[in-house]
Amino acid sequence: QKEVEQDPGPLSVPEGAIVSLNCTYSNSAFQYFMWYRQYSRKGPELLMYTYSSGNKEDGRFTAQVDKSSKYISLFIRDSQPSDSATYLCAMRTGKLIFGQGTELSVKP
Amino acid sequence: GAVVSQHPSRVICKSGTSVKIECRSLDFQATTMFWYRQFPKQSLMLMATSNEGSKATYEQGVEKDKFLINHASLTLSTLTVTSAHPEDSSFYICSARAGASGQSSYEQYFGPGTRLTVT
Numbered sequence: 001q002k003e004v005e006q007d008p009g010p011l012s013v014p015e016g017a018i019v020s021l022n023c024t025y026s027n028s029a030f031q032y033f034m035w036y037r038q039y040s041r042k043g044p045e046l047l048m049y050t051y052s053s054g055n056k057e058d059g060r061f062t063a064q065v066d067k068s069s070k071y072i073s074l075f076i077r078d079s080q081p082s083d084s085a086t087y088l089c090a091m092r093t094g095k096l097i098f099g100q101g102t103e104l105s106v107k108p
Numbered sequence: 109g110a111v112v113s114q115h116p117s118r119v120i121c122k123s124g125t126s127v128k129i130e131c132r133s134l135d136f137q138a139t140t141m142f143w144y145r146q147f148p149k150q151s152l153m154l155m156a157t158s159n160e161g162s163k164a165t166y167e168q169g170v171e172k173d174k175f176l177i178n179h180a181s182l183t184l185s186t187l188t189v190t191s192a193h194p195e196d197s198s199f200y201i202c203s204a205r206a207g208a209s210g211q212s213s214y215e216q217y218f219g220p221g222t223r224l225t226v227t
Contacts (some may be wrong), residue, residue: 036218043112043201043218046154088113088151096142096216098151098205 003027006089006099015108019076023089023099026070030091033065035074038086038101047087048074077108110136112204114123121192121226129187129222131202137182138204142216143175146199158185192226199223 005032006023013019032051036044048063050056050072057061060074072091076083084106089099111134121127131141140159143160144152156172158164158179166172174196176188190198201221 006151041199041223043114043203043220043223045218046215095154095157100151101149103149 001026003097004089004091004099005007005092007102010103010105012105013079015079015081015106017079017106019078019083019104020108021074021087021102021104023038023072023091024070025072025091027097028067028070029093032092033063033090033094034037034059034090034092035063036088036090036098038088039099044088058089077102081106081108089108102106110134110204110215110217112138112201112217112219114179114202114222115223117220118223119225121131121224123193123226124191126188126194128186128198129202129224131185131187131204131219133183133204133206136204136206138185138206139182140205141179141185142203142205143177143185144189144201144203146201146221152201155187157223185218189224192224194226197224197226198206 008048017065021052034049038044050065053065053067060077064073086101086103088101113132113177115130143155146152156164156166164177179185199221202219203216205216
């Protein structure tokens with residue numbers, strides 16, 4: 001079993017839709033939870049991070065962490081074509097462990 | 109925000125040759141640098157972690173004699189792929205983190221990646 005599981009997609013939605021991206025994990029020691037966005041042939045860029053359980057909102061993006069269920073989510077409201085990218089969840093105690101990434105396509 | 113650069117952005121080399129990839133933190137001092145490899149439609153896999161002035165720590169299954177890592181200064185780390193073979197073709201991404209490895213800082217900044225193709 002992988003430490004971090006993420007549905008690779010691809011996920012295709014119309015512009016303006018609400019997108020829900022999810023990851024599950026097995027290591028209860030994880031405390032920092034991040035979401036990265038990676039455009040094709042580029043390095044990942046940090047979108048959001050949360051420490052322990054809870055919600056965090058930044059503009060159109062909301063990150064949720066449920067440590068009791070070992071489940072994290074990223075919601076994108078009013079999705080735009082420019083949001084089309086691969087979204088990677090990541091979590092760490094010491095090392096950063098990435099999920100496989102979900103390929104998202106937002107159609108105009 | 110903090111900027112990490114990589115050079116070259118893409119390289120094509122012949123089988124059996126060596127290739128060096130540079131990773132630089134442009135506006136901060138990176139105590140710790142990381143090297144990842146990413147195959148198409150797959151996640152980033154950590155290859156090694158290096159602290160400035162120390163030997164790199166390699167992940168299980170990564171050949172340290174093949175992937176030579178040097179972290180000679182607080183702003184520069186290099187990855188040398190020695191005697192490259194076609195199966196080494198991949199996207200190599202470096203990452204840098206400021207502060208000591210024992211700190212709880214989450215901020216790890218990624219370079220733009222280097223596409224290596226071995227023919």
